[in-house]
Amino acid sequence: MTAAPALLLPDAPLLAVGLRRAVLITADGEIEDGPLPQIAKLLTPDDPPYLCHAPALGKRLEIPGFWGYDLLELFAFVRPAQFCVPTPRGLAQALDLPAPKDLMAEALILRDAASLLLAELADARDPETLAILQPMAAGGWSWGRAAERALASVTPGRRGLAVWRALPEIPDQPADGPPGQQPVHAQEARWQLASLLGGSAESRPSQADYASATALAFAPRQTEGQPNIVLAEAGTGVGKTLGYLAPASVWARKNSGTVWVSTYTRNLQHQIDQELDRLYPDPVDKALKAVVRKGRENYLCLLNLEENTQIASTRPAEAVGVGLMARWVLATRDGDLTGGDFPGWLPELLGRARTLGLADRRGECIFAACHHFNRCFVERSVRRAKRAEIVVANHALVMVQSALGGGDDGAVPSRLIFDEGHHLFDAADSAFSAHLSGFEGQEMRRWLLGAEGSARSRARGLRRRIEELLTDEGMLNTLAQLLRAAHALPGDGWQNRLMDEAPHGPIETFLAALRRQVLARQTEKDYGYSLEAEANPANDDLLPLADDARSALIALREPGLTLKKRLADRLVDEAGEMESDVRLRCEAAIRTLDRRLILPVAGWISMLEALREEPSAEFVDWFGIDRQDGQDTDVGMHRHWRDPSKPFARTVAEGAHGIVVTSATLTDATGDPDADWKAAERRLGLPWLDVAATRAQLPSPYDYAAQTRVLVVTDVRRDEIDQVASAYRALFLAAGGGALGLFTAISRLRAVHARIADALEDADIPLLAQHIDGMETASLIDIFRAEENACLLGTDAVRDGVDVPGRSLRLIVFDRIPWPRPDILHKARRDAFGGWNWDRRLVRLKLKQAFGRLIRRADDTGVFVLLEPMPSDFRSAFPPGVEVRRVGLAEAVREVGGFLGGR
Structure with a gap:
């Protein structure tokens, strides 16, 4: 031995x-x-x-x-x-x-x-x-x-280093037929829930009621375009995840179908994946029947890894x-690089290029032409999702899948559960927006042409990806025409050229004129932050330049359309003799041309044409300069739907058979429940569907009046950063840590951190801060969760992504009322959705969501503090029975110390 x-x-x-x-x-x-x-x-x-x-x-x-x-x-x-x-x-x-x-x-x-x-x-x-x-x-x-x-x-x-050789090949399996249409009865959902909980689990009648309510979404659809919709608001502690997994799993097994569960945050995806262990206790069985599915840009690309190995x-x-x-x-x-088992801190150590940069983030996949195709992590995920019972995805992917008729795998989900449903409006706003900007143009150019003059870049151009599929001289000439037209797009170094007023090509020239218009229309002298201006009316010199940019984009789109048609013709003409791998590549090339070229360019052309028209009632267009640390990072024209719930309803919901939208914060609390539900339904796009949703509202089982305190501090001047910092310091020390400080501006966060760090370190209280510590937000939250007495300063991203049960989060301090930023898009929506009441509703929902971070278990306690006087109608953001007290800072410190210290 x-x-x-x-x-x-x-x-x-x-x-x-x-x-x-x-x-x-x-x-x-x-x-x-x-x-x-x-x-x-x-x-x-x-x-x-x-x-x-x-x-x-x-x-x-x-x-x-x-x-x-x-x-x-x-x-x-x-x-x-x-x-x-x-x-x-x-x-x-x-x-x-x-x-x-x-x-x-x-x-x-x-x-x-x-x-x-x-x-x-x-x-x-x-x-x-x-x-x-x-x-x-x-x-x-x-x-x-x-x-x-x-x-x-x-x-x-x-x-x-050639580890891809050790990965097993993906087995070929025949496609399943369409799912059955057998309903899930309320009692079946309750029985399944009881089975998942087991005999020793805590009895929660509200959870069983919730499972019964969500089962209604799994009835057969009665009318095309009108899905069965259940809106289920369930307070923290009801047990939403197992509540909806119970009927979902019953339907999937009865009908040999797939239910997609969609979340907004990666953190919830991870939680759902853990809960699925109850449904599938055997890891082998779980691997077959449950899949966490993300866009291909989240998975490691083996071809990229191989090329890095060669480097x-x-x-x-x-x-x-x-x-x-x-x-x-x-x-x-x-193979998921953005969650699951990938160490979130590894990109911080090695750099993004060596880690996250190994994903296919630019749509450069060559699909079946890749010699790693049958071991590919993305392809494995796609194929598993086709046969799974439960697919855990995110809102963005579900919307892309539906908008493109199935995306990578051609599957359009028919049964959908949207957890974190209060974020659907924002997710749809992002998914269905368009941006004609320097960065987007440069990305498209790189996707088409590949690396230009950089021996170190792995970028693979369109010629390399599809040239083998082009079978005649005409198709090759069309590809050459497309690649020539791509030189009109912004190239490397476009930011400096715009700053120097020396643009190259028609689109950079348009962007330079756009930038001049934004700067000319500013009323503030401080240009350190991102800037914007209305697109209409346009400056005199901008319209002819927009016409030139439009012509260049048309010249780019036309050969793309021709290539798409010729590839589609091949699928028909050679149906009898085409090998399956060639068919897969043709289908993938068609989908990718649509998604990466034809659809975005069509949107850009429409935006440029709108500059010569009256402002649209359906879209909000504006010009913007994105800045970071005083430097331009992007310049462009932006288009968002005034009401993004419309494309969501028409693209996603209309094609589904059953939908559950659930959250602890679906509705406002104005005192008029019917009005609150109607407002929620409007944000979710139900008026565009002409369908009546089933409403379910299950209160939290927690005793918030006993477990929490809400304090509004009235004597701290919000414009005096020293007073704000002193308040944070005193409150954090009184709580002994375990505090989350939320800010509406990064500059205020930085200023407070600089003023309280010494005092907290002297008290042996670790202080973490977004935008200051050399870590990603996910790593900071992991540390905060693990360190019972740590404090964390952050913005909205921290509020939405944190789930910290126990004493590690016992105090939340908001620096001021989280009013929406009054930018061009928000002002347009405020006009469309009820004026001043729209703003107030958004604030109440943000306060409600933040408060919901405090109590995650039955034995949690916590204090919520707002360092600014609050209008009385905002009190309804907090649970019934919770007293909202207006106090001075000294009293707030005593209350925090007494309530939390004694426990």
Whole structure:
């Protein structure tokens, strides 16, 4: 028996970094504990330390390109596709080590974590792991030498970084016929719910009532274009997920059909996936019958990975990122880069290009022409979804599937459950909008022409993707005509050319004139933020330039239409002899031409034509300059539906047979329930369907009056940032952490963070902040959830994405009333949807949604604080029985400390 190798740990310092101070323990055991600038001076590139999350620490220490022995990289290599909160405490929890209590303990835990991970690597004795490791070590990976020593007694495998060879091929299966039409009776839904809950589960009568109500959506449709619709508002704690999965699973099994469950946030997708373990306790059975489905831009592309592997053969340093991704590819369940088992912090460590950039984000897939097609993660997901009982998707994908007649797999969902239904309006607004901008034009040009003058780019042009499908000279000439026309689109460097008033081509010239119009019509002198202006009336010089841009787009669209028709003709003319892989490629090329070229260009042409017409009653058009940190990031013309629920109703709902729309916040609470339901139905597009929906309203079982407090602070001046920051500091300290601070502006968030960081660190309360810490929002929320006494500052994205049961979230503080931003689009909708009442309804729903984050379990308690006087009619945003008290800051601090501290 071969003896286990002796581990060779790097002889290096240990580093833990807080908000304002850090601890450095040298290899000789000397301890330095001091402010960040002091510790930063002690760090040298020649003596890299053990650390956890180098980019985030480098940002705090203000050391560009900071690196070291990052334990997260080692964790991702040894335990790929496993979750770990990206902090020393998170590592300790994942490795069953004692939780560190302070910065000193956090530093010391790093060496123990490294020892455990390397020992685990040695115990596995996997030859293929060593084959991946060797090019990483040769490329200079910091852990390379120690990891090779751990595997010293192993003979390397043969695949190396070419891990796609180990993936199983996707089995071919015949397509199922259409589903049956057997209904789900209320009692069947209740029985199934009881089965899912099991005998020991808590009895919740409201959950059974909810399951019965949602079962009505699974009755046979009576009239074409009029689906069975159930609107179900269920308070937190009712148990919506299992409530609707009960009738959905009964219908799927009775009818051999598929039910699509759609969410707005990735977090809820993950929760639903976990709940499906109750429905399918056998992992093998679950893999066959339940699928988490996303757009192809979310999945790793094996061809991109292979091309990165080839790059690594000539640039060895690239092998580190390729190797970590290769380890994940061998362990992942489904190849999803934006959720599931992919470490959300890995792009922060390796960069987006080496991680998320390996997805097909530009529609460059060559489908059946790709030699990875039968192992492709996207194709596997598509094929599994065709035969699954439950498909968990997102609102955007469902809308695209319906709008394009089925998308990748040709399947239009007929039974739909929209969870987080209060976001349907916003999701439809995004899905059915159009943007003729520099960025969108550049993306289309790159999709058509591929890389231009860049040897490092993986971009594959249209010629490479479809040339083999073009069978005669005429088709090849049409492709050449299309590619020549693509040079009219904005190219690399267009931003600088617009700034310099030196545009290239008709579309850049139009965008330069558009930019001049936006700047000319500003009334404020501060141009640091994004700007907009009405499109009509246009400046005198803009209309002829818009005509030139329109002509260029027509010249682009026409050969695209011709190519689409010729490919469709091939499918008909060669039906008898065409090989199946060629048919698949032709069908995919037709769909992609439609989605990526013909439909968007048609929308752009229509927008340009509208500049010579009266403003539309159906659309809102405007010009905009997007800016970040004072720099232009995009310039363009935008078109949104005034009422996006109309295309949603006509494109998605009309073709369905049954729809459940559910949320804890579907309706407002004005005191007139019928008016509140009608307002919700209008936002969901029901008036466009001429169908009566079933309404169901199930209150939360929680005792909000006992479990919560709502305080409106009346003596903090919102325009005095020092007073606002002092309020946050005092409230966070009174709660002992566990607080979420919500802001309506990033600038206010940054200012408050700078003013409260020292005080919170002195109290040993971790402070996290969106737009400040060197982490993505999802990583910040993971840390916040894991650290019971942490505080998190964020904007709307945090409010919508956070689900934190228990004491980790016990206080929410809003800096001010979340009024909608009065931009051109909002003002148009306010006029269309009821004026001032529209604004007030949106505010109440935002407050209602934010309050709903506080209580996620029966034993949760929490306090909601608003640092601005609130109109009395906003009190209805909170549950009945909850007293909304107007208090001074000092009283609010005492209330928070007493209510939360005592518990």
